[in-house]
Structures are given as C-alpha cells and as structure tokens.
Amino acid sequence: MLKLSFISGLLVLLQTTAMAQAGAGMKLGDAHKEYEDSIARAGYPYRFPILGKKVTAKGFSLQYPVGAMLNLNNTSQLVNITDLKVGFNDIDPVPLDFVKFGEVKATMQSVTTRVDLWVLPFVDLYGIAGLVQAKTNVSIVSPFQFSSEADFKGYVMGLGTTLAGGYHGIITITDINYTWTHMDKLDDVVKALMVTPRLGYNFNFKERPNKSVALWVGTSGFYVNHGTSGSIDLSDLGPQMSKDQAEKIVAETEQWYQGLTKPQQVVVKRVAQSILNKLNNIPDDITVNYSLKKTPTSHWSLLVGGQYQFNKRWQVRSEVGFLGGRSSVLISGNYRWRW
Secondary structure: OHHHHHHHHHHHHHOOOOOOOOOOOEEOOHHHHHHHHHHHHHOOOOOOOOOHHHHHHOOEEOOOOEEEEEEEEEEEEEEEEEEEEEEEOOOOOEEOOOOEEEEEEEEEEEEEEEEEEEEEOOEEEEEEEEEEEEEEEEEEEEOOOEEEEEEEEEEEEEEEEEEEEEEOOEEEEEEEEEEEEEEOOOOOOEEEEEEEEEEEEEEEOOOOOOOEEEEEEEEEEEEEOOEEEEEEEHHHOOOEOOHHHHHHHHOOOOHHHHOOOHHHHHHHHHHHHHHHHHHOOOOOOOEEEEEEEEEEOOOEEEEEEEEEEOOOOEEEEEEEEEOOOEEEEEEEEEEEEOO
C-alpha cells in the first residue's frame, strides 16, 4: 500500500523553470552614449514590440522581438504527503492515515522548447512544450519500514509572461508561467504555477554594445495542484521491505495491525502478500489504486543565474536554484529575430 507514495513525487516535477529575457528594453548608461544616440537616430521599422519606435527614440536598446529557445533542466524537490488512500485491483482506496512518511524526493529531467514574442518593450509572452522524465523515491518509517522507487515519463505544455526592463545596467526580470504536465502513471494532469522575480546587472562590452554579460539573483515560488490519483502495477514500484516484516503483516501478528479497521487490514495484508510473493519470486499481478495530497516542503527557493549574449541573435544562459527542499540546474540557448 505504501507504493502509492511514489506518485507524490512526480507532481513536484512540473516545475518548469522560468526562462526570462535578460536586459529587455535596456536604457544604456553614459559609457554608451554614442551607441544610444545611434539607436535613437535609426528608428524602429519593425512590427513588434508595440511602442518599439517610441522607446528606441528615447535611446532604449531592444531585444529582437521573436525568439526560439531550447532548455535542458534537471530538478529535484522534497515533498510532503498527506491524506493517503490505497486500494488494489477492483477494491476502492481506503484511508491509510496511520502511515508516517520519511523523505519523499522527486527528480526530473526535461527538454523543452520555448517560443516567445515581445508584444511590448517590457512584456514578453511565450509558450512551452517538451518532454519530461521523472523518478520518485519514497520511504515509510512508521509503523513499518518501506521504500520504493518509480519512474515516470510524459510531456509538459505551458504558457507564460515575462516582465523585464533595465536602466543603466540594472535589470529586473519577473517571470510567471503556468504548466500542464501529463505523466504516464497519473490519472490527473499535474498543474503548476511558478512566479520568479529577479534582480541583476547587465554588463555591456564597451566596444561592442550588442555583446553583454548579465548576472542576477532571485527567488522562485512554486505552487502545484494538491490532489493526485492514479493506478500502477506493484512490479513497477520496485518496493523494498524486509521479508520478516512482510511475513508478520501477512500472519497478522504485528500489534499495530490489530488496531486497523477491517478495510485497512484487507489492503495492507494484500499488498504485503504481494511484496512477499515478489521476494519469493512468485508471480503476482496486483494493480495499486491510490490518491493523496502533496505539497512542496517549501513553496519558495532561491536562485542565481547569468546570460552571455554573443549578439542580439544568440544568447546562452544558466540558472541554479537551491534551498527550500529544491535544487535545479537550467542550461539554455536562445536564437532571436526581428519581425
């Protein structure tokens, strides 16, 4: 029955890391007065962003408005699980409120693409699509010891907006996105909201103003839908429990087992029997049905990042998140063009 805990982890993975544009709508300093004047004189003949002509007339250097980005992301998140219910085959899930969890950790690797458009000089809209692969590790510490690991795969889609700007090198970037993650062993779509404000500095090369290095610090808020339900074959969980424990549950000799309700005893004993069969290499097909509520151990974490801009068409960036039970590494490349 404890195997259901595995799913808790994957909901945590939908954290599609925010991918903002550094230095959008940048007002340059006195060191680049000549370049700033040339921007104002050149005008802005393109469709986007709206108001582009007005802001370039004031000496703002704009990003090319359209971009395509490839992102590689690796993330881990600690999760709290509550309201666990478990059943098997055609038996409806029953509450297992006596189960106490140890560490529940979800890890995810994703490859996503992002296409964006600066509709205003400081407002970017984008869409996300990609593939995700996840793994969850769950441990139960009471009233028995149990651990399991499950692998998942699926795809993610999302929409987002970036609010960004800069003045004399100082940049602000706030990214908000909402994602839908479909995993192969979950009944429900995992929905997540991420809010990521950043503050940093953009260093332009004096002799080549279109080339720059931006560095920033920020914080990331991650909110995921709380409910999860689904079904999974016990064999897919790779459960680990001592043979002695499984035998005691099947024999109904554990003291804590006597205090369970009859439906709880039926579920616990059947799952323990299935684990014991697996340990004895006896075929036993059992499908575990589950539902639970999960939340990140903390909704907020810190991050640091940076971007290297070769020119207005090509940029690469990286971002590292930490604290709050969460760690993440993002690497991305971006190509931009005018429209």
